[in-house]
Amino acid sequence: MNELCPRFEKAMEIISKRWVGLILFELLNGAKRFSEMEAGLPISGRLLSDRLKLLEKEGIVERTIYSEFPVRIEYSLTEKGNALEPVIQEIQKWADDWITPQEIAERKA
Template structure:
């Protein structure tokens, strides 16, 4: 029980890192090239690269390099990353049911 809080805190810290959730959500669709992800997400290429490196270091995302010309690099969820699918889908379901369009647009005062 004593390890529960540090593990939970680590997981929440990782998942709450800005853009990580959207990157994982995007990769749930399957393997993608960097340029596809950059087109899908409202994030700069530099920040996307940083987040992908973080997720790769954590063993959540796998990067595959293909020796073609030009070199092709694809990203996919690892087994550890795919294990997050039910969590991400539950968060999506919660958001669909409990987050209003006004809250998304920032019109609701706190």
């Protein structure tokens, strides 16, 4: 059990960083360009770039560069990233069951 705690802590450290969950949720639907994610998320380009670099460093996201003109770069989940799908789906299910529209409205106010 001693080995589980640091591993669990590391996992929570990664996925609990602000915006990481939403980025992962976006990428569950397939590869996306940076501009597509930036348009679909309420996050600055700088912060999105920072989070994508973190996820790439952790082996959760991969960046593919296509030598076209202009150059096209897409981000997608790795096998390690796709393994988070059931976790993200369970969080979504929990949110659907337990987070009320009123709580969302209060948060935005």
